[in-house]
Amino acid sequence: MKKRTMTDRDIYILGIETSCDDTCASVIANGTNILSNVVSSQNEIHKKYGGVVPEVASRRHIEMIDIVIMEALSIAGKHIEEIDAVSVTNRPGLIGSLLVGVGAAKSICYSKSLPLIAVNHLEAHLYSNMIENPLIEGGLLGLIVSGGHSSLYLVDREWNITEVGHTVDDAAGEAFDKIARYLGLGYPGGPVIDRLAESGSEDLIEFPRPMMESGDFNFSFSGLKTSLIYRTKKHRELMDKGSIPDLVAGFQKAVVDVLTHKTIAAARKYGMERVFVSGGVAANSRLREEFLRLGSENNIRIYIPPAGLCMDNAAMVGCLGYHRLKRGLTDDFEIDVYSRSDL
Amino acid sequence: MKVLSIDSTTERLSVIISNNGKVASKISRVSEQNFMKKIIGDIDSAVKKAGTDIKNIDAFGVNLGPGDFTGTRIGISVIKTMSFILDRPGYGIVSPDVFAVGIAVSNLDTLWKNISKNKKALIVTCMDVKKGEIYYTIYDIVKVGMPDSKSAAVIGINSGQYIIKRIDSFLVSSGSFAEHLPDKLGRIYSETDKIVIMGGDAVIRYRAIFSNFVRENDGCIVYKKNTFPLPESLDMCVNHCIKTGRAAGNMNPVYVREFIPFGKNRSSFNEEKDHD
Numbered sequence: 001m002k003k004r005t006m007t008d009r010d011i012y013i014l015g016i017e018t019s020c021d022d023t024c025a026s027v028i029a030n031g032t033n034i035l036s037n038v039v040s041s042q043n044e045i046h047k048k049y050g051g052v053v054p055e056v057a058s059r060r061h062i063e064m065i066d067i068v069i070m071e072a073l074s075i076a077g078k079h080i081e082e083i084d085a086v087s088v089t090n091r092p093g094l095i096g097s098l099l100v101g102v103g104a105a106k107s108i109c110y111s112k113s114l115p116l117i118a119v120n121h122l123e124a125h126l127y128s129n130m131i132e133n134p135l136i137e138g139g140l141l142g143l144i145v146s147g148g149h150s151s152l153y154l155v156d157r158e159w160n161i162t163e164v165g166h167t168v169d170d171a172a173g174e175a176f177d178k179i180a181r182y183l184g185l186g187y188p189g190g191p192v193i194d195r196l197a198e199s200g201s202e203d204l205i206e207f208p209r210p211m212m213e214s215g216d217f218n219f220s221f222s223g224l225k226t227s228l229i230y231r232t233k234k235h236r237e238l239m240d241k242g243s244i245p246d247l248v249a250g251f252q253k254a255v256v257d258v259l260t261h262k263t264i265a266a267a268r269k270y271g272m273e274r275v276f277v278s279g280g281v282a283a284n285s286r287l288r289e290e291f292l293r294l295g296s297e298n299n300i301r302i303y304i305p306p307a308g309l310c311m312d313n314a315a316m317v318g319c320l321g322y323h324r325l326k327r328g329l330t331d332d333f334e335i336d337v338y339s340r341s342d343l
Numbered sequence: 344m345k346v347l348s349i350d351s352t353t354e355r356l357s358v359i360i361s362n363n364g365k366v367a368s369k370i371s372r373v374s375e376q377n378f379m380k381k382i383i384g385d386i387d388s389a390v391k392k393a394g395t396d397i398k399n400i401d402a403f404g405v406n407l408g409p410g411d412f413t414g415t416r417i418g419i420s421v422i423k424t425m426s427f428i429l430d431r432p433g434y435g436i437v438s439p440d441v442f443a444v445g446i447a448v449s450n451l452d453t454l455w456k457n458i459s460k461n462k463k464a465l466i467v468t469c470m471d472v473k474k475g476e477i478y479y480t481i482y483d484i485v486k487v488g489m490p491d492s493k494s495a496a497v498i499g500i501n502s503g504q505y506i507i508k509r510i511d512s513f514l515v516s517s518g519s520f521a522e523h524l525p526d527k528l529g530r531i532y533s534e535t536d537k538i539v540i541m542g543g544d545a546v547i548r549y550r551a552i553f554s555n556f557v558r559e560n561d562g563c564i565v566y567k568k569n570t571f572p573l574p575e576s577l578d579m580c581v582n583h584c585i586k587t588g589r590a591a592g593n594m595n596p597v598y599v600r601e602f603i604p605f606g607k608n609r610s611s612f613n614e615e616k617d618h619d
Contacts, residue, residue, distance in 0.1 A: 042465050054603040055412070063595050066423050066540045082430055096413060099379055103420030111397055112382045333383035 009031045011325065012078060014086045015318025016069065018101030019093025019121045020146050020148075021046055021057045023064040026314035027076035027083070031322030032134040035076035037308070037315040040064045043188060050181040058096030063140060072314070080112055085330070087321020090118040091341035092148075098337035106333055115270075115330040117321040119210070121312075122149060122343050123161065125278040127323065129303040129315035139271040143263045145287075146279030147173030147188070150219045151343055152266050155276070161343045164266055165217025167200075172255050173281045175221035179228055179251060194250045194284050200245030202286075205231070205238070210263075217266045224254055228300035250285055266271070267300050273302045283307040344585065347389070347400045348577045351378050352410025352438055353544075357574035358389040360400070368392035371574050378417045386417030386421075400431060403579030406461075406572055407435040407597045409472055423594040426580065432591030434584040438575055440495035441478035442468040443507050444576035445569050446542040447484065453538060454484055457501050463537040467506065467524065469545035469553075472529050477520050477545045478599045480512040481527065490606055494575075496583040514599050516550045521556050535561065544567035557617050 017024040021042040027035040037166055042060050046052050073080060088105035090098060102118070109116040126142045142153040142161070150172045152165040170178070173190055180189025185196070210220045228251050232238045235327055238247050246283045259281075267275050282304050295302035309316060323331070352358040356378050357371035367552040368389045374381050390397050398426050405422040408415040419435070426433030441467050457464040466482040476543070487497060495507040504534070515523045525532045528536060540560055547554045553565045584591075 048603055055602050056604060058412070058416060059596070059598075059602065062419055067429050070427060096416065098469060099413065099417055102379065103382070103417050104424040106383050107421040107424035108428050110386065111425050141467045333387075334380045335381050336377065339493070 008133040011084045012082055012323070013201065013318040014069070014072065014083045015316070015319045015321060016088040016105050016310055017121070017124070017317045018061045018065065018097050020312060021052045022312045023061050023068045024312060024314035024316050025069045025072035025318075026248060027072055027078050028038070028315050028318035028322065030071040030133070030134070031319045032131055034131065034315045035078065036072045038068050038072045038075065039282060039311070039313055040068050041047070048188045050187050054094045054096055057094060058100065058206070061097050061100040065100050069104060073225060080108070083114060085115040085117055085321060085325050087117040087119055087317050087324070089121045089124060089195045089317050090202055090335055091120055091338035093121055093339065095312065095337055095339050102337050108314070110333060114200075115325060116245075116333065116335070117324050118331045118335045119317055119320045119324065120343060121342055122151070122236060124151075124316040124320045126276055127152065127153065127320040128278050128305040128309045128313075129276040130323065131305065131309060131319050133303060136274075139272070140274040140276055141263065141267045141270060142276040143259065144211070144279045145172050145259060145277070146270045147171055147177060149188070150221070151281060152263060153270070154270055159290045163343060164270070165219065165262070167221060168211065169218040169220050169222035170225065172221055172259060173279070175225045176281070178225055181249070182229060183239070190281060190284060193252055194286065196245045197249035197252045197286065200247070202251030202253035203247040204246045204249035207250050209254055209258050212258055212261060219258060219262065221255065224251070243279050252284070256284070256287045256340035257288060260294050262277055264294050264298055264300060268298065274297065274303065277304045278310060279304060280311050285312040345395060345399060345402050346402045346404060346578060346581055346585070347386070348401075348581050349381070349386070349405035349418045349422055350380070350441070350572050350574055350577050351407040351414040352406045352408045353414070353571045354411070355571050356385060356414070356576070358385045359574035359578045360389050360393040361578045361582065362393070364449060365548075366575060366578065367395070368427060369574055378414050382417060384535065389545070395426075398429065399418070399598040400494065401454045402431055402581070402582075402585055402591075403433040404577060405433065405435055405594055406438055406441055406577055407594065407598050408438050409599045410438055411476060412596075419594055419596055425592070429615070432585070433593040433594050434581050434589070434591055436580040436584070438598050439468040439470065439510065439512065440573055440580050441511070441542050441572035442470070443480070443482045444496045444498070444579050445573040446540055446566050447507050448576065450540050450566060451498075453540065456537045458484060458500060458503075459504065460536070462597045463531050463534055465528070465537065467539055467541045469541055470542040471543075471545040471548040475517050476514055477517050477549065478512065478514050478519050479520070479524065479545070481510040483508045483510055484506050490552065492589065494583065494587070496579045507616055517545075518553055518559070520549070520552060524556075525560065530606065538561045539563045540566050541570070546570070
């Protein structure tokens with residue numbers, strides 16, 4: 001595809017994100033000014049199953065995709081003729097979900113002769129921090145912590161990304177979801193645990209800090225989940241309504257401690273003075289609080305997007321699309337979708 | 344009136360463009376690569392072959408299935424988006440209608456034998472929908488009157504115009520088909536001079552069942568060719584929607600079964616979510 005000549009005028013990107021269970025579209029100007037950010041959530045649909053059911057997600061995406069895109073353009077007050085490029089997540093994610101968004105994006109770009117930009121969902125999460133800090137330069141550490149990922153990345157000055165650590169089993173958000181389901185707290189688990197933990201004491205029930213001293217930057221949350229289950233089987237009273245806040249507060253604190261300490265340790269090891277925290281779990285209030293405290297103690301600047309931009313959204317996809325367009329990185333119509341893809 | 348239609352419900356990806364009901368270009372092939380990679384390239388080739396531009400297409404059509412989940416969604420996602428972005432009407436056609444039109448057009452002489460004598464001529468589309476089941480739809484061939492929402496298309500037989508009209512659809516196990524169809528045909532089944540033409544991919548998949556059925560039931564014929572939805576038939580159905588002023592916009596996939604994940608509620612601790 002032809003590289004676009006950039007001018008000084010505003011650049012409008014239509015972002016599309018359908019990698020999991022949310023159908024999202026957004027119009028963003030110059031990678032920083034969000035004109036619309038529409039999210040059609042499927043949480044209510046998947047709640048009864050305690051997790052995302054891929055086939056159910058795909059069925060909902062195909063019903064919603066045109067409606068969500070129309071809504072994003074309408075809220076932004078933009079006609080499709082004013083859009084400069086379309087950016088879409090094509091990896092990693094659920095295949096049946098991804099192909100709905102990518103099919104729509106290709107269709108728009110072909111119909112309107114627009115550049116198509118295919119982006120990595122994880123990289124888009126990192127770029128969610130660029131929306132409010134558009135002038136920030138490369139050379140930082142990134143943590144993506146969500147229901148599918150708990151990984152640390154080095155981002156060099158040219159924005160090349162190298163993984164330095166990842167979870168060896170469950171992602172942090174996955175552990176929250178599983179615990180919430182086990183305790184009958186509903187789905188998704190993160191927000192409900194965050195809320196309940198506020199009224200609990202996080203020091204009353206002690207949990208292990210898995211791999212805290214492992215010497216690398218990998219994570220493990222599966223054992224922590226098992227620890228909570230064994231604990232409650234041994235002490236049934238911990239499942240009482242009155243004890244749940246203390247139980248989840250202690251569990252949450254263990255997750256937060258591991259994530260924050262290992263991230264700060266990685267930043268120090270690689271000499272990074274700035275850290276981008278992103279992904280759905282970055283909306284956790286205790287994690288945000290602890291990151292800011294530790295960052296301040298260690299002279300490391302912590303960037304965390306507003307909670308709304310931590311969850312899956314298309315504004316971050318549009319933001320990354322804008323930066324790729326600026327670098328002349330566009331894709332052809334033969335791009336495919338991929339369930340797995342590292343950064 | 345230029346119409347572009349897509350069928351991606353089977354292993355064959357088809358793009359067809361017609362101009363005032365006449366085929367202007369067609370690309371239909373079993374794709375070696377997946378549809379996601381090829382679909383825009385094939386649309387572009389068809390558009391160029393028709394000597395036009397995508398912006399000059401007046402209406403769009405797409406086969407809604409039932410069919411392959413992934414392929415069907417790719418076609419629908421592309422066409423429903425194209426339809427609203429270019430502000431042109433888009434029409435969704437159910438796959439049995441496409442099959443029925445294809446079977447009818449390929450069997451005009453057989454149909455005429457009965458129609459010319461005011462005898463019943465029916466088409467039964469039989470789709471292999473996996474899990475040992477057949478999804479079949481009964482169509483009547485009736486003299487043109489006022490086409491309704493159940494009319495798939497109008498075809499010319501000799502000098503007359505006839506509507507291919509959908510009567511009803513059923514999902515049955517392959518083993519019960521031979522008993523189920525006669526029951527649903529009711530009074531027509533007992534008519535000695537009837538013609539019932541059965542076609543679709545199930546007649547190949549369940550060859551023995553259909554061979555026996557034909558042997559044991561007078562007037563029943565199996566049509567074994569064109570066991571995929573023909574793009575020309577899809578185009579006829581879309582043009583029929585346009586001509587009869589049918590409402591555009593319904594472009595969601597058609598499924599033959601409700602999807603029920605792992606029973607009702609999961610109690611196991613296995614997490615199915617593989618991505619946030």
